Amino acid sequence: MMKLTISAVTGRARLGVITSLGQTGEKTLEVPGCLLYTRTASAPHLTHDTLQSIAGIPPVTHVSLSTLAEHQEVLEEYKDGIGKFAGLSDTLLYCSITDPVTPNPPGYNTNKTVSVWGSGGRLELTPQKFITLQSALKVDWIQCLSDGEVMAEGGSRKRAKKSVDRSLAFLDECLKLMSENEALKQKVVIGAIEGGDLQEERLRSAQETAKRPVSGFLLDGFQGSSASPEAKLNLISAVTAELPEDKPRFINGIGRPDEVMDCIERGVDVFDSSFPYEVTERGCALCFTHQYQPDPETAGENQRPVFDKEELSNGEKNEESSEDPEIDRSNITSYEICLKEKRFREDFGPLLPGCTCYCCRHHSRAYVHHLLTSKELLAGILLMVHNFQQYFSFFRSVREAMSAGKFHDLKQKIRRRSS
Structure with a gap:
């Protein structure tokens, strides 16, 4: 099980380290920190060797269920999990439901299933199907199945309440199934905080999820929020205030440096690193x-505008840079x-x-x-x-x-x- 130790607090910003990670418990993740972003369990554009040339690679790698679910049969036959299959055996793996760069289209989740989209189209995941997939993937940290599409549907009160109710039901069912599965009963579970832009539902989701035996919390759906930046940050502050101090808070899809600083200031600990990939694609x-x-x-050269x-x-240069129609x-x-x-x-x-x-x-x-x-x-x-x-x-x-x-x-x- 992961353990979060806080060494300093600046307002709500937390400096610390997550320890007891991996099979031996020797790995650590400093917070505030980020995870290594991958697509289909591979760092975008990079081979394993070129990846190793980068300084400061995080010890935890982020994979997404939406990009891996359609490979379940291959992984079940392989038997050793996605880490070894993708050459990531020297890192911890965190599996989110969706890829932060390509969130799932809204309108397809039900009381019984959550839909994810891979290259082959839509896949419906029941809690049992989700657990079977996780058994094949063999990751270390698992974001539990949740209904996180309320933002894209406009955030009505009824829909926000439904997202919380469904996510708590999925969490309870998955925890029960994992407790009965020898391969998964010791895995780290990250509970998702849902509820759209409604503070009442977000707080209910946070309070109820915190009652369950989860090891951390994902503040889900904020990257697609239609709320103003100030309202979104106030909502994040309200949610983190309800969460236990000794467990890490994750957020996906928030990567611009100023937005990261705002979230850290409001108690968020762990981010994904999809932002560098998006910058590269541009x-x-x-x-x-x-x-x-x-x-x-070196201040003179390092602070070049x-x-x-x-x-x-x-x-002339301004005209060249502003009138290129292909950009x-x-x-x-x-x-x-x-x-x-x-x-x-x-x-x-x-x-x-x-x-x-x-x-x-x-x-x-x-x-x-x-x-x-x-x-x-x-x-x-x-x-x-x-x-x-x-x-x-x-x-x-x-x-x-x-x-x-x-x-x-x-x-x-x-x-x-x-x-």
Whole structure:
């Protein structure tokens, strides 16, 4: 069983470590922290060897049931679980119901089943089917079956109540079935907190789930919330206040650095790392400073503006970067630069000055721009290496800032990038 030890609290933000992980109990996960995001149990764009070149890889890997459920027969025949099958035997595995990048379409869950979508279409999961799947997957942490689609349906009071009732019923049934299964009875169960945007139902879900023998809690559905950012954060605060202090709180689909800081400030401990993948898919590189106390000798280069605003003041370059019809700017955040832009054709500097990742040490912005415009697969590999390492480093900086009593200083620095 996992054990959470809190070493410092800043407001509601918690600094600590989750221990007693894995078969031997020797692995640990520092919090606030993130998990290694995968698709079909493989780090996007990366082989096992290239993944190992990245510094700071989290000790827990995130897989999703929606991408793996259709492979149940293969895994049952293989018998040794998805970890060994995918070459992830040296890490712990956390299995969520859905992939945070591609949530399931709404309107298909019932009182008896939860639907997930894989490459082959829709699969309906009963609690018994869910337990059979988990027996084949052999992961370490299991998000319990839950009805988390209320957000996409508009969040009516009746629908929110139904999502909580269904999720609690699924939780009770799955816990009962797991207690009768020798292979699963010792697994870590993460209970999902549902209820849409309604605080009354969210609190009921939190209170009732906390009564069950779960080892942690997933604040589900916030990535699809139609509520305002302030209302969403107030709801997260209200929910975490109802949860036990000695168990970790997870959230999926919240990855932008300023949103991560807001959630940490309200008591969330563990995040997924799908955000670097989304940035990579846009042809972008994470390019923001997250050092709360930079080294004076390198401060000048490490704090290079995220968007190179000095460069964009030049009319010609600004025109080149803003009028390229092939670039979709709707989802590009202020924490990244789009290397598809023509202004990077002759930029021979690293993606981020001061970054020690393989890409920044060996290649330039101009080279990655060339790979992107040529549609070479190497572009995704190099961007994924950089974006993962930068993101993992960001969480390390958060923990260091909290340890030094500088959390709010770092939050202000991160917040300035989004304004």
